[in-house]
Amino acid sequence: MKIKPYLFRLIKQNAVYIISIFFLLVMIVFAIIIDLDRISSSELKIKALTKEVGLLQKKANLFQTTIPPTEKLDEDIKLLNSLIPNIEDYFSVIYSLETLSQKTGFFIVDYSVNVSKSSVDKLRLSVIGNGDSSSFIKFLDQYNFAGGRLITSDKIELNPELISAIKIDLTFYSKNVPVSGSSKLPTDDKIFKDLEAIKQKVSFDFSQTNPEDLDLSYPRKSNLF
Amino acid sequence: MKKSSINLIINREDYQKYELYFEYFKRALIILVFVFFSLFFILFLILKNKIDLEKKLNLQKGTLLGILKDKKLDEVKISYIEKKYQDLNTYLKEDAFSLPYYTLLNSAFHESSEAASLKTFSITKSRDVNFTIAFTDFPQLMSFFKFIESETFIKNFETISLKSFSVIGATESQKENYELSFVGKFIPLK
Numbered sequence: 001m002k003i004k005p006y007l008f009r010l011i012k013q014n015a016v017y018i019i020s021i022f023f024l025l026v027m028i029v030f031a032i033i034i035d036l037d038r039i040s041s042s043e044l045k046i047k048a049l050t051k052e053v054g055l056l057q058k059k060a061n062l063f064q065t066t067i068p069p070t071e072k073l074d075e076d077i078k079l080l081n082s083l084i085p086n087i088e089d090y091f092s093v094i095y096s097l098e099t100l101s102q103k104t105g106f107f108i109v110d111y112s113v114n115v116s117k118s119s120v121d122k123l124r125l126s127v128i129g130n131g132d133s134s135s136f137i138k139f140l141d142q143y144n145f146a147g148g149r150l151i152t153s154d155k156i157e158l159n160p161e162l163i164s165a166i167k168i169d170l171t172f173y174s175k176n177v178p179v180s181g182s183s184k185l186p187t188d189d190k191i192f193k194d195l196e197a198i199k200q201k202v203s204f205d206f207s208q209t210n211p212e213d214l215d216l217s218y219p220r221k222s223n224l225f
Numbered sequence: 226m227k228k229s230s231i232n233l234i235i236n237r238e239d240y241q242k243y244e245l246y247f248e249y250f251k252r253a254l255i256i257l258v259f260v261f262f263s264l265f266f267i268l269f270l271i272l273k274n275k276i277d278l279e280k281k282l283n284l285q286k287g288t289l290l291g292i293l294k295d296k297k298l299d300e301v302k303i304s305y306i307e308k309k310y311q312d313l314n315t316y317l318k319e320d321a322f323s324l325p326y327y328t329l330l331n332s333a334f335h336e337s338s339e340a341a342s343l344k345t346f347s348i349t350k351s352r353d354v355n356f357t358i359a360f361t362d363f364p365q366l367m368s369f370f371k372f373i374e375s376e377t378f379i380k381n382f383e384t385i386s387l388k389s390f391s392v393i394g395a396t397e398s399q400k401e402n403y404e405l406s407f408v409g410k411f412i413p414l415k
Contacts, residue, residue, distance in 0.1 A: 006240045014247045017254050024257040028264060037266040042275035049282035056289035063296050073302045080309035084316070140324040150316055156323035157347040173316045177308045185303060191310050 031210045059185060066189045077203065082149040086172040096172070097127065098146030103146050106131035106139035106166075114169065123172040128165055129134055136166055143170070145201040226305075289365035321350045325414050329381055330356060341365070344404065352411040355388070360403040385409030 003011075011018070068076075085092065101107045110128040117124040131139070136158070143151050152171045159166075325349055334341045344357040360366040372378055379385065386408055393402040 004239070007243050010240075010247050014250060017250050021250060021254050021257060022255070024261050028257070028261055030269060039271055039275060042272065042279060043344060046275060046278055046282065049279065053282050053285045053289065056286060056293060058398035060289050063293070063299070065305065070299055070302075073299055073306065077302060077309075078308050080306060082250065082311065084309060084312055100405075115263060137324065137327070140327070144317070144320065149359075152316060152350075153307070153323070154298060154319050154321055154350040155347065156321045156327075157289060157345070158323065158327060159345050162333065171310070171319060175309075175312050175358075177305060177312070179301060179305055183301065190281075191307065195306075195310070218403050220343050 035178075062187070064183050065187065066192075068189075068192050071194070075199070076192065079199055080194060082148050082202070083145065083173075083198070084175040085149075085174045088121075088172070092149055093123065093125070093172050096149040096151070100139065100143055100147040100151075101129070101158055104139040105132070105135035109165075121173060121175045123174070125170050125172065126167060127170055128167050130165065142201065145198050148202055149173075257405055272283065303337050319350055321348050321352075322414070323348045326352070326354065329411075330354075330412070333381065334358065335377055336377070337369055342367055348411070350414065352383075353409075354382075354411055355408050356405070357406045360405075366403045366405075373407075381412060383410040384413050 067073075075159065082092075097108045097111065106129045108129045110129050114124040114126055129136070129139070138187045140158075141158065143153070145151075150173050153169055153174075154171070158170075323346075327346055330346065331343060334343060342359050344359045346354070346356045348354045358369070360369065373385075388408045389404075389408040390406075391404045393404065
């Protein structure tokens, strides 16, 4: 196809404009592509950062509002390690029964280990105690925590008329919980409130709690009685 | 022979048409320049805002990480406490929690009749209960029957049934005695 001479001349005269338009169009397209790409990647970064900051802020708020101070956490660990030691400690079992006897007036005079119903983390004892019905009821009210060890009994037989040689099966627990990295923090203070309530039921000396002690082991009693 | 000039008389209309197109080109160029700079400015503003926000968030993140850095050990402690607490709750499910149920039963009997006495009581961790009530007075026993069928008493149980009824005859040392044995399941108290 032959270009008309006057058209050719017009093109020649306006070549600067044509090239400029082409150049600008290319620039606009590139600017849009590059900037949109940068904006979208920045958007993604902002989204991720917002989420991260939100979580960190929530965590920081939890530490300011819900989570007790380090000293209290140490106390809680000490309490839990006493209730459920990492390794079974038979002396603390005896100590616990003795404490319960003294606190409730229901005197445990004999006990035997039920080996068949015991396992690595459960120690089942059949105990025989003496006391009147009110002391036995006091024992039933307090046996879960008052001895300083977690004790449960899956079956209770009560005879209010019987005042001596009451037999009851008690289970003590131990479990080694490995100290691992941080997990999701609790969203409310239910755990800490519950532990505070348990502390009221346990006579426990927290005065020797060392905040720097990261061993997280339970306290061993040097004097059993 | 080579043409040295354009015959505008012949191609005038055509020429004017193309000239007009090129005029449009010039105007389009002005608009494009304006669009280009506007676009450039708008995109620059958007990007600047995004970058500023990124910087702000990074700064916030850094500050919060700084605060939480000191709490790392506490986090480990909390994780440990949570695990132990979970174990504690699991183990507590093995408990019969006898006393609240015993108290509930005892107070229910005291509401109904002073003559009723709880002779035996046994409960398991699944709240299965067995209890025996003794009476020395027949009219009291009859009124007690009405009580145990009432909503006040029944509401405490998922199931309850009379297992046995026995009459122990009077002796020289003991009055006539009526015993009712029940078996059932308490509703959970907590």
